[in-house]
Amino acid sequence: MQMQVQAATMVNLSPLFIFLLLTTIWLVPVICDGVDSCQYSSAVGDPGMRRDGLRVALEAWNFCNEVGEEVPGMGSPRAADCFDLSESSLSHKVTELDNKLGVGKAFPGLSPKAKNDPDLYAAEKELYLGSLCEVDDTPRPWQFWMIMLKNGNYDTKSGLCPENGKKVPPFKPGRFPCFGKGCMNQPILFHQPTSLFDDDIMKGGFNGTYELGSTTDSSSSSFFEVLWEKKVGTGGWVFKHTLRTSKSYPWLMLYLRADATKGFSGGYHYDTRGMLKTLPESPKFKVKLTLDVKRGGGPKSQFYLIDIGSCWKNNGAPCDGDVLTDVTRYSEMIINPDTPAWCSPTNIGNCPPFHITPNNTKIYRNNTSHFPYSAYHYYCAPGNAEHLEKPYSTCDPYSNPQAQELLQLLPHPIWADYGYPTKQGHGWVGDGRTWELDVGGLSSRLYFYQDPSSPPARRIWTSLDVGTEIFVSDKDEVAEWTLSDFDVLLAS
Numbered sequence: 078m079q080m081q082v083q084a085a086t087m088v089n090l091s092p093l094f095i096f097l098l099l100t101t102i103w104l105v106p107v108i109c110d111g112v113d114s115c116q117y118s119s120a121v122g123d124p125g126m127r128r129d130g131l132r133v134a135l136e137a138w139n140f141c142n143e144v145g146e147e148v149p150g151m152g153s154p155r156a157a158d159c160f161d162l163s164e165s166s167l168s169h170k171v172t173e174l175d176n177k178l179g180v181g182k183a184f185p186g187l188s189p190k191a192k193n194d195p196d197l198y199a200a201e202k203e204l205y206l207g208s209l210c211e212v213d214d215t216p217r218p219w220q221f222w223m224i225m226l227k228n229g230n231y232d233t234k235s236g237l238c239p240e241n242g243k244k245v246p247p248f249k250p251g252r253f254p255c256f257g258k259g260c261m262n263q264p265i266l267f268h269q270p271t272s273l274f275d276d277d278i279m280k281g282g283f284n285g286t287y288e289l290g291s292t293t294d295s296s297s298s299s300f301f302e303v304l305w306e307k308k309v310g311t312g313g314w315v316f317k318h319t320l321r322t323s324k325s326y327p328w329l330m331l332y333l334r335a336d337a338t339k340g341f342s343g344g345y346h347y348d349t350r351g352m353l354k355t356l357p358e359s360p361k362f363k364v365k366l367t368l369d370v371k372r373g374g375g376p377k378s379q380f381y382l383i384d385i386g387s388c389w390k391n392n393g394a395p396c397d398g399d400v401l402t403d404v405t406r407y408s409e410m411i412i413n414p415d416t417p418a419w420c421s422p423t424n425i426g427n428c429p430p431f432h433i434t435p436n437n438t439k440i441y442r443n444n445t446s447h448f449p450y451s452a453y454h455y456y457c458a459p460g461n462a463e464h465l466e467k468p469y470s471t472c473d474p475y476s477n478p479q480a481q482e483l484l485q486l487l488p489h490p491i492w493a494d495y496g497y498p499t500k501q502g503h504g505w506v507g508d509g510r511t512w513e514l515d516v517g518g519l520s521s522r523l524y525f526y527q528d529p530s531s532p533p534a535r536r537i538w539t540s541l542d543v544g545t546e547i548f549v550s551d552k553d554e555v556a557e558w559t560l561s562d563f564d565v566l567l568a569s
């Protein structure tokens with residue numbers, strides 16, 4: 078359509094202009110790169126991860142997305158690696174002293190109430206690191222890609238995590254993994270600041286373990302690592318991830334996220350920093366990325382291609398930080414073919430109440446001859462929803478600072494229109510590929526709970542992430558994957 082307009086206006090222009098226009102038209106297919114992306118602009122600060130001057134940060138969360146307690150000597154679990162490249166040298170924006178900042182230590186902007194509170198301190202440290210990494214841009218500045226690491230242990234005797242946002246007293250253990258006092262600890266973190274190798278290869282990384290007093294080399298300890306690498310001036314960054322569970326830490330999560338640059342990102346009830354200089358809204362956006370899973374992480378590894386997170390209230394209003402009424406909403410496709418559909422004709426309580434087809438036909442979950450049961454792993458409703466249709470399953474009330482809702486999908490032919498995996502095994506080990514996912518289109522037709530007759534919430538996504546959640550493994554498991562070319566494309 079754009080090209081027709083240009084051709085029509087060419088008629089009374091000078092030969093030079095005609096030449097320029099022809100050049101433009103000629104270049105269009107090259108610029109669009111097969112994405113039919115002429116009408117798309119990028120929502121991220123670093124489209125396709127191609128910028129030499131990398132911006133990447135790491136955050137570690139305990140079971141309810143807080144810190145709880147810092148590990149002595151490690152500082153607050155927020156760190157960053159941000160630099161500019163000029164004349165073959167890297168000038169880092171964040172020092173190791175910045176990365177090691179922990180409770181009690183001052184930094185510019187730190188509020189008195191956060192100084193000795195590990196949870197608030199981490200949130201404000203993220204803002205501080207963001208200020209060091211910030212890149213000016215239109216429509217607004219951005220800060221970094223975010224590596225998110227989470228330990229799923231929950232010591233129910235600690236009283237640390239609220240229940241659907243409400244403070245609750247300690248309760249009897251048994252429901253969650255925990256080896257005893259201290260099981261919710263933050264990890265030991267090592268940083269290899271990005272540096273230049275052989276004149277033109279830039280490499281850096283973070284790694285570590287949850288076993289305090291252990292080294293990262295001990296094979297019986299948990300391990301996580303994200304290494305990044307890029308050739309100067311060409312191509313994009315490749316992020317290589319490794320995650321290993323252990324007997325003491327059988328439930329671990331490692332994602333790379335494009336988060337909001339302000340407001341709340343998925344599952345986070347503090348002001349955040351990130352990469353999404355514009356927030357994508359359903360249905361008009363796509364996500365492009367290259368994923369190569371090398372090792373799956375065992376049968377419990379819920380590998381997400383892709384996980385999207387946001388927050389809105391059951392009445393459709395946007396979240397405002399009131400944890401009693403805010404609800405974190407997630408949807409994710411799990412590509413590990415070992416993941417069964419818990420949703421089935423005999424377990425409709427694990428299914429969303431209905432499915433909506435690409436041509437907007439609603440199919441109820443009791444319609445056994447038409448509902449696509451095997452396209453859904455599990456649906457759970459927010460614990461604070463007041464008008465749920467029976468039967469239903471409510472989500473874990475402790476693992477987010479507020480109530481949450483989860484819609485987990487599996488590869489299935491019904492997702493074909495959106496460019497998602499359509500068959501078990503797609504995108505899995507040995508099937509590395511570049512995906513162009515119509516995340517906006519799909520997420521506009523997913524079921525999310527709202528109170529009857531409330532105006533539909535605007536589906537604005539504050540976090541888009543790829544990675545795995547090894548969900549209580551029976552033995553030590555290792556997942557390994559690379560992620561590159563990440564971009565979020567907004568349709569204009």
Ligand SMILES: *[C@@H]1O[C@H](CO)[C@@H](O)[C@H](O)[C@H]1NC(C)=O
Binds near residue numbers: 267268
């Ligand atoms: C973790 O990173 C540190 C520092 O970069 C490095 O010395 C160590 O070998 C790494 N551990 C593993 C197991 O790769």
Ligand SMILES: *[C@@H]1O[C@H](CO)[C@@H](O)[C@H](O)[C@H]1NC(C)=O
Binds near residue numbers: 434436438
């Ligand atoms: C919707 O699409 C399905 C297949 O994708 C087709 O079978 C059905 O006839 C369509 N319904 C309408 C109302 O267009």
Ligand SMILES: *[C@@H]1O[C@H](CO)[C@@H](O)[C@H](O)[C@H]1NC(C)=O
Binds near residue numbers: 441443444466
């Ligand atoms: C199926 O579910 C819908 C929506 O909940 C309901 O209106 C309908 O009566 C149900 N049909 C049967 C046969 O149970």
Ligand SMILES: *[C@@H]1O[C@H](CO)[C@@H](O)[C@H](O)[C@H]1NC(C)=O
Binds near residue numbers: 438439441
């Ligand atoms: C089940 O879904 C199909 C396809 O949308 C529809 O034609 C049919 O009427 C539905 N059956 C019931 C009982 O709702």
